[in-house]
Amino acid sequence: MCHPNLVALAVLLCSTLLVNGGKVLVFPVDGSHWINMNIIIEELHSRGHEVTVVRPNDTWQIKSESPHYKSITITYSNGFDHKRFGAFVMKTLIMRRQGASLWTRLSMEYDLVKEFYELHVKALEMVERMFEDTKLMQSLHDAKYDLVLTDPTIGTGALMAHRLRLPLVFNVRWTIQGEGHFAIAPSPLSYIPIPGSELTDKMTFIQRVQNMLYFFFYTLRFWCITEPNYKPFFHRHFGSDVHYMELFQSADIWLMRNDFTFEFPRPTMPNVVYMSGFQCKPSKPLSKELEDFVQSSGEHGVIVMTLGTLVEELPEDIAEDIAAAFAELPQKVIWRHKGKRPSTLGNNTRILDWLPQNELLGHPKTRVFVAHGGTNGIQEAIYHGVPLVGLPLLFDQADNFFRMKARGVAKVLDIATVNKENFLEALKEVLYQPSYREKMKELSSIQRDQPMKPLDRAMFWIEFVMRHKGAAHLRTESYKMSSIQYYSMDVAAFLLAVIFLVFTIFVSAVRFLLHKLFYRNKIKQE
Numbered sequence: 263m264c265h266p267n268l269v270a271l272a273v274l275l276c277s278t279l280l281v282n283g284g285k286v287l288v289f290p291v292d293g294s295h296w297i298n299m300n301i302i303i304e305e306l307h308s309r310g311h312e313v314t315v316v317r318p319n320d321t322w323q324i325k326s327e328s329p330h331y332k333s334i335t336i337t338y339s340n341g342f343d344h345k346r347f348g349a350f351v352m353k354t355l356i357m358r359r360q361g362a363s364l365w366t367r368l369s370m371e372y373d374l375v376k377e378f379y380e381l382h383v384k385a386l387e388m389v390e391r392m393f394e395d396t397k398l399m400q401s402l403h404d405a406k407y408d409l410v411l412t413d414p415t416i417g418t419g420a421l422m423a424h425r426l427r428l429p430l431v432f433n434v435r436w437t438i439q440g441e442g443h444f445a446i447a448p449s450p451l452s453y454i455p456i457p458g459s460e461l462t463d464k465m466t467f468i469q470r471v472q473n474m475l476y477f478f479f480y481t482l483r484f485w486c487i488t489e490p491n492y493k494p495f496f497h498r499h500f501g502s503d504v505h506y507m508e509l510f511q512s513a514d515i516w517l518m519r520n521d522f523t524f525e526f527p528r529p530t531m532p533n534v535v536y537m538s539g540f541q542c543k544p545s546k547p548l549s550k551e552l553e554d555f556v557q558s559s560g561e562h563g564v565i566v567m568t569l570g571t572l573v574e575e576l577p578e579d580i581a582e583d584i585a586a587a588f589a590e591l592p593q594k595v596i597w598r599h600k601g602k603r604p605s606t607l608g609n610n611t612r613i614l615d616w617l618p619q620n621e622l623l624g625h626p627k628t629r630v631f632v633a634h635g636g637t638n639g640i641q642e643a644i645y646h647g648v649p650l651v652g653l654p655l656l657f658d659q660a661d662n663f664f665r666m667k668a669r670g671v672a673k674v675l676d677i678a679t680v681n682k683e684n685f686l687e688a689l690k691e692v693l694y695q696p697s698y699r700e701k702m703k704e705l706s707s708i709q710r711d712q713p714m715k716p717l718d719r720a721m722f723w724i725e726f727v728m729r730h731k732g733a734a735h736l737r738t739e740s741y742k743m744s745s746i747q748y749y750s751m752d753v754a755a756f757l758l759a760v761i762f763l764v765f766t767i768f769v770s771a772v773r774f775l776l777h778k779l780f781y782r783n784k785i786k787q788e
């Protein structure tokens with residue numbers, strides 16, 4: 263008989279030979295977007311694919327060395343500066359605390375548009391310099407990659423895929439012109455709420471008017487950011503006959519970072535693949551020190567609070583109020599906070615520079631998650647069935663939390679008006695009203711009840727594009743149409759013209775016959 267270890271080794275060697283590893287070129291976006299892109303990269307690597315990540319030299323999350331990928335470091339900035347974004351977030355918080363006047367709202371909107379405008383300017387400058395670097399471009403051509411994987415929040419990867427003539431896969435929630443679905447799928451405003459409108463798919467007439475106004479404002483905002491940047495870039499490098507959004511809309515596969523546990527029901531497209539919760543996984547054991555602290559909560563359980571990668575501290579008055587509210591609860595609290603230690607901090611609260619979010623959310627003693635509303639955190643909360651208290655700050659966070667509120671799993675507070683009293687009231691409501699936890703458990707059950715894991719589904723479609731050199735059969739041709747063609751306005755105009763012509767001929771014929779008849783009768787009478 264063969265030795266079992268030799269048999270196992272033979273099987274392993276055979277399976278290794280059968281692996282048909284591809285070559286993937288990745289253009290990621292920094293910050294929290296990199297966190298979920300890195301999960302896909304690690305999975306690609308584990309399946310035998312060779313991954314190369316293009317990173318700017320001033321990145322703050324994307325490491326140059328990794329066991330899962332090779333990196334190409336570009337000696338240009340992409341404008342994604344951690345400190346600048348942190349300062350922008352803090353400035354926004356302070357402005358919101360000063361009042362909700364129209365002037366404050368306009369100032370915040372102007373600052374947001376300006377920030378994203380500059381981000382795209384820097385990103386396109388980086389791409390332009392890459393295009394001009396003949397040695398770099400030749401090396402990318404010679405590497406013979408199978409596809410480009412990118413996050414279309416910034417246009418870098420899509421532009422490079424077009425230049426290199428490679429199939430394109432998106433890891434997407436947002437594009438350069440807003441929420442991903444609006445770029446590729448039919449989006450009737452009668453029941454598809456615009457992000458930020460805080461509307462559901464069931465709208466009254468007044469709400470539909472409001473949604474339409476939000477649509478115009480939403481379109482204007484992104485038009486101001488993208489049109490002045492991408493249009494001249496395209497004219498210089500790709501000619502004036504193709505609109506820049508056509509390049510994005512022609513992506514082979516859209517790996518969408520949400521699904522219909524999160525999104526309201528809406529039309530979609532054959533090349534949109536939903537992978538909500540792909541980054542979620544069962545929790546691992548906590549460190550002994552943290553586990554002892556969690557266990558010391560007894561029957562009351564634990565509250566976990568973190569406000570994401572960009573917000574390491576809060577304005578001092580907010581931090582004092584939050585700490586004071588926590589101090590009045592019997593629960594233990596684990597709070598990621600790097601700012602000044604609040605004077606009102608209770609003995610039940612542990613402040614950390616970093617916390618193992620997934621492991622804490624998956625712990626059976628966790629009762630509530632206080633969060634800012636980033637997609638990753640919300641999906642992990644859904645996966646583990648932990649209800650939410652929301653402190654959305656900016657970007658898509660308020661919209662994310664509104665969707666959770668609409669499903670009855672979150673209590674949302676305005677950071678501009680949060681204080682000890684209303685924060686404590688929100689915590690008690692979520693802690694002691696069973697409906698929040700019950701509805702979140704139901705949502706978790708729906709999210710987990712799938713024929714295959716979201717990450718496996720994402721891998722299948724990435725490898726599908728490698729095997730078939732794209733997925734053109736899943737792409738609609740609608741993106742090549744003008745608005746007049748897409749909405750069949752030319753057809754409607756033609757049919758109306760035909761009807762008008764037939765009607766005119768009919769009327770003319772009737773008038774002629776009547777005139778003829780009248781003329782004959784007149785002759786007979788004479």
